[in-house]
Amino acid sequence: MTKSLYRYFFRGLITALPLGLTVYLFYVFLSWSETLAMRLIRPFIGKFYVPGMGLLLGITGIFLLGFLVSQRGVGKLLSLVELPFTNLPVVKSVYSSLKSFADYFSPQRSQTAQQMVVVLRMPGQDIELVGLVTRQSVDDLPAGFLQGDRVAVYLPMGYMIGGYTVFVPRDWVQPINMSVEEAMRSTLFAWMSTASSEETTGRTRP
Numbered sequence: 001m002t003k004s005l006y007r008y009f010f011r012g013l014i015t016a017l018p019l020g021l022t023v024y025l026f027y028v029f030l031s032w033s034e035t036l037a038m039r040l041i042r043p044f045i046g047k048f049y050v051p052g053m054g055l056l057l058g059i060t061g062i063f064l065l066g067f068l069v070s071q072r073g074v075g076k077l078l079s080l081v082e083l084p085f086t087n088l089p090v091v092k093s094v095y096s097s098l099k100s101f102a103d104y105f106s107p108q109r110s111q112t113a114q115q116m117v118v119v120l121r122m123p124g125q126d127i128e129l130v131g132l133v134t135r136q137s138v139d140d141l142p143a144g145f146l147q148g149d150r151v152a153v154y155l156p157m158g159y160m161i162g163g164y165t166v167f168v169p170r171d172w173v174q175p176i177n178m179s180v181e182e183a184m185r186s187t188l189f190a191w192m193s194t195a196s197s198e199e200t201t202g203r204t205r206p
Contacts, residue, residue: 033058117183118173120153120166130176130183130191131155131166138167158190 037054069078085095120129135152138145149170156163 030055116175117178117180118153118175120155120168120173122168122172129155130187131173132180132183133173134165156184156187158187 034051034054037057041053041057082095085091116133118131118133120131121127131153133151134154138147138150138152145167150167151170151173152165152167153173154163154165
């Protein structure tokens with residue numbers, strides 16, 4: 001009886017926890033955007049404020065920003081805005097890392113730089129590592145790196161506490177039918193969930 005109660009409680013907990021955290025994070029974002037919107041637009045509209053205007057303002061601002069940075073000539077202006085973030089010692093490292101990570105998932109990347117999920121297998125070892133190919137060539141790397149037909153593979157760690165980038169021969173990696181989002185989501189929880197693999201299998205079935 002005790003084991004059954006414990007099992008039911010644990011199943012209920014793992015069912016409610018993702019839903020609760022998702023709702024809570026959405027509530028925090030909505031509350032923050034509403035507060036920011038009230039401070040920005042209240043001086044112009046006075047008491048005429050409808051709940052939800054903060055979220056609408058945030059979405060509209062993101063669309064406008066995307067439209068502006070897509071125009072010719074705005075890139076130079078954006079580089080001037082980024083100037084303090086790319087020159088300050090500590091801020092430069094943080095900003096450059098975050099920008100490079102965001103650019104990797106950008107839809108504007110060329111087909112030659114397309115994101116690819118691979119399984120890394122080292123010869124003679126019965127071990128498989130799941131990673132993301134981040135570089136298709138090592139020709140333009142500084143002197144000291146091994147040359148040849150090699151690729152850079154980023155190996156994320158469980159629970160997103162970091163990762164490693166390794167440079168390996170191309171024939172060590174094998175592409176798998178999985179999106180970058182699915183791979184990162186599976187890695188986040190150390191591949192304990194089988195939802196991603198079931199979705200991938202469902203897509204590959206005839």
